[in-house]
Amino acid sequence: MDVNLQFWSTEGKSFFQRFLHWADILDPTVLLNSNKKIEKSRLLLQTNAQTLQEPLQDKKVKEAWKLSLSSVHPGTGEIIPLVFRPPAFLPLATPLLFASLLPHRGAKQAIIWQETALPQKQLLMCTGAVSYSACMGAFPYFVMTQHKLSGPMQTFFKRILPIPLLACLSVFNVMIVRGTEYENGIEVMDKNGKVIGVSQKAGLKAVQETALSRAALFGTAVIIPESLLYFLYRTNFLLRNPHALTPLRLVMTVSALGAMLPVSFSVFPQLGEIKRDDLEKEILSSTEETELFYNRGV
Template sequence: MASSVPGILPLPDSRWNLSTYWGRVRHCAEISDPSMLFTSDADLKRARDIIGSYRNGELKQTTPEFWHAKRQLDSTVHPDTGETVLLPFRMSCCVLSNLVVTAGMLTPNMSTMGTVFWQWANQSVNVAVNSANANKSHPMSMSQLATNYTAAVTASCGVAIGLNKVVPKLKSLKPHTRLILGRLVPFAAVVSAGVVNVFLMRGNEIKRGISVYDQEGQELGKSKRAAWIAVGETALSRVINATPIMVIPPLLLVRLQRGMLRGKSFGWQTAANFGIIAATSFTVLPFALAVFPQKQAIHSSKLEPELRGDRSEHKLVYFNRGM
């Protein structure tokens, strides 16, 4: 991110108003724009020079060139290390990296081995992305990473296999209803694994609390109540992010298979599946990512007693929700 460039002046968070949903949508659309994958080393060097000029007071105001440079760095560079994130694991590659895996998980009438393979592949991509973009100031140990990875794979495979066995036995439901439920099994598996992973990865935050800050950015202390909100919203955001991508394509494909794709070859149906997933992902990703703001506000009266201060001093304090 641009914040990795040293300087004495703070950087603006975004050109858009992040306190509004539409502002966050526009910001997320910029960060996840796949055109940023064409950013070269020379582009990054120039971007660092521009951001450095601003942070050291040489560039007096933001310009279109400044915002483009910040966008390149935010979508390509790790904020802690300043190193370039490996291409498949950048936010700008999110849709492309997940396209094949998502299509695999949503393939109709898969065998048990196929279900296990694609759920394993999905969690492998997730752990690689999380590891590449993790906060390096408090790195996760290999044992913690292995535990989270194993739990996520177990949860996703267990839910997928279990539901695949249960749905066909629901004889009281109409065949079309059972078909729809069967197509939504991957969604249930991905959501379950995502929620499990969030609470495992961020369990220490709930136990120890996270930092809360006043309006001037001064740390007031650690709050477990703020941590519960942060982790809970992050878990919910995983559900929201997965819902359109894992629900819309399979339902739309069912409809197409009863219409214009009826009798078409496996190749045509696979191509349609890829196209629907790609179009849905590129369209809805910024809207899903923007539901919760990164910087959250909470009234100090809702915090622990030691963080509240006098009743007359109750005011808004802030914390970083995390990803």
């Protein structure tokens, strides 16, 4: 079992544990470390068995864990490309999410921003999936411009509908990006880290859990700023200070997304569990273990 998964097997049993670790791991300054330093950290963790038993007692060891967990794929042991590492999620996703929520002059402009608001698609999603997501994301703006809505209907399409729509598109995005995991399956292992087999059911469970957490992340990250801005509108603060709208929206978006990111990553364990009876028949015949484990991913 990879050392990263060994870490989560002991340090990620409760939501609160996972949340504290992710709040530390997601520090964007971790991205400034070189690959050479990351490799040295991995070597330290792999050669010092004591660090696996007491992973957070030593400052140097704690820093090594932070680099390893934030930069190395536990399935392959390879260093993750910079833009796909968890600490890069916030600085990359925030401006794209913020831009996609800004008022647009027309449906064409909305489609462009909705396409760029899907950072995970790069090199992974097919053109058809991207186009579908972009069009669905721009749907509320298209309806408003075509039918010249006003009053409650305009409020619904402008402020309410984009929230569940963005959450659904987040689920769709994850399902497409990680489609090979439930089509081909992922490795399942026993408590000692021995790989028992490859399971499509475990792959589907891992993708579903990640998709749900991502929907909660983006849905909540939109609800909080929009709700606060709604109350500010009712106090006439923004009517008296119209130039404050954009910086306020930006600050609220960054704060909401930053606060929700470790929550989203912590909802489900990194080292997922699946019951033996829920697996394929060929795996059932390979082990007597009642529970098996898999890498959920992020």
